[in-house]
Amino acid sequence: MENSDMTDQINILLVDDEDDFRRILSKRLTRRGFYIRQADRGENAIQMLEEESADIVILDIKMPGMDGIECLRRIKKMPGMTEVIMLTGHADIQGGVEGIKSGAFDYLSKPVELEHLIRKIKQAHHKMQRIQAEKEEAAFKERVTQQMVVAERLVALGTMASGVAHEINNPLAVIQDSAGWLQQILDKPQMQDMPRRDDFQKGLERIEKAVKRAGKITQQLLQAVKTQTTEMADPSSFVETDLHKLAQEAVTLVEPEASLRNISISLTSREPHPSAWTDPLQLLQVLLNLLSNSVQATDDGGQVFINLAATLEEAKIIVKDNGCGISKENLARIFEPFFTTKEADQGTGMGLYVSWGIITSLGGLIAVESEVSKGTTFTITLPVKK
Amino acid sequence: MFKTPSHILLVDDEKDFVEMLSLRLQENGEDVLAAYNGQECLDTLEKKTIDVIILDVKMPGMDGIETLKKVKKLHPLVEVIMLTGHGTIQAAVEGMKLGAFDFLLKPADFKELTEKLKRARERRKEHMERIQKAEAAMLLRQSKI
Ligand SMILES: Nc1ncnc2c1ncn2[C@@H]1O[C@H](COP(=O)(O)OP(=O)(O)OP(=O)(O)O)[C@@H](O)[C@H]1O
Ligand SMILES: [Mg+2]
Secondary structure, three states, X not given: OOOOOXXXXXXXXXXXXXXXXXXXXXXXXXXXXOEEEEEOOHHXXXXXXXXXXXXXXXXXXXXXXXXXXXXXXXXXXXXXXXEEEEEEOOOOHHHHHHHHHOOOOEEEEOOOOHHHHHHHHHHHHHHXXXXXHHHHHHHHHHXXXXXXXXXXXXXXXXXXXXXXXXXXXXXXXXXXXXXXXXXXXXXXXXXXXXXXXXXXXXXXXXXXHHHHHHHHHHHHHHHHXXXXXXXXXXXXXXXXXXXXXXXXXXXXXXXXXXXXXOOEEEEEEOOOOOXXXXXXXXXXXXXXXXXXXXXXXXXXXXXXXXXXXXXXXXXXXXXXXXXXXXXXXXXXXXXXXXOOOOOOOOOOOOHHHHHHHHHHHOOOEEEXXXXXXXXXXXXXXXXXXX | OOOOOOEEEXXXXXXXXXXXXXXXXXXXXXXXXXXXXXXXHHHHHHHOOOOXXXXXXXXXXXXXHHHHHHHHHHOOOXXXXXXXXXXXXXXXXXXXXXXXXXXXXXXXXXXXXXXXXXXXXXXXXXXXXHHHHHHHHHHHHHHHO
């Protein structure tokens, strides 16, 4: 079966030093719908490929300057999956064989028969597509395995951390009540004239503040672990949720912080009313975490985008910024509980861990792509049906 | 302002916690007794008049829920406030079903705790008053026969 006749999607570079031959062949191939560029020398061909890669290069072996074989070797070293068809002089089987040894798809000897060449082009293109599909599949498998490894790690970390949090809650309660007791005493009328009363007051306030903070951390952690270990979120809190409205709400809440630093947040959606059957409060929490991360990662005057799209099967929520980005080492760890690059009072490293737990329990996926000093994109995929 | 102290029984296996919370409640003029496990709690109830119990859900041996069941069976008029950790909120719900007055997450906010204590005590008072009225009515009817 003919694979397809979408010849215009095949991008070809034709390299030959014989101008007449090259122009005529180019014209004929163009007429058959291929997208053709021309080069008259090996050196030029390499330069053109560096600017815009090609699917297929048709390459004359015998050229002044850089010859076909040398040019072929360079092309094979370039990134991309370009296939090369060599053109050899009449009866130059030697050159053709050498070309194949160096990675050419095949060779044709001049004079070239057009139909024959077109068949070869299609075969080469077919091979290219197959390799590309294989590569994509391998990359997909790799991503899935990685996500599974991450998930297992996070669950293990969460279990451990929640054990610690439980144990810490008791001494925290003791600290809180000890400080509270002293405060009660300090508030008595007969204590008003106590020496250095203000210092005591100050110390007690610090203790109270720190205990509150510690309590909040253990609370968040236990909350996050709970949402994951119950596997699925409580379905009674699911409602048909207008994602655009929800995202708008999240933007409104983060906007004050953003506008202080001149950061714009723009919300777009592909459909007028993208919606999903989900838990709106939990999802709002995730959006707030992602947005505040983006705002914090972005320089003054930066940009944050939220993009929504929903089909009958799934909804996609994309939060993108042009902020500082995340290094490769950190990228592998950002979903861990307590992983943070921020100062102690700026972040506890719970935001993404909590978000991951919520999205997982809602039956969705959260993925990230990032490039240092370019920006970061978080993509949430959620099921939308009951 | 003068207020009559509530008789509070604090039940928790964490001694430091019991001690500190007792001190705070006493500082507020309450009368506080301590028990460090479920059995001690039941023993104390036999000997003393208690208005409100503050009961930790997680204790070794007889746990909070078991203790609550026995308290409600033997002393139905005593009000119980449950103390729970985050992971044990389920137990709080179960406790409410079994007749606990309310619950608090640990570490509990002291203001919230005193507020709940006050309401628990009021409920107990109303409850007792209604029983007294009913008893009086019953006596009255009996004397007429
Ligand atoms: N949009 C982003 N751009 C750059 N780095 C990010 C972004 N989002 C997250 N990060 C990195 O991931 C880390 C973990 O994020 P997470 O939200 O879990 O914790 P946090 O923001 O540090 O603290 P918290 O959210 O608890 O206040 C951050 O400290 C930061 O280094
Ligand atoms: Mg964060």
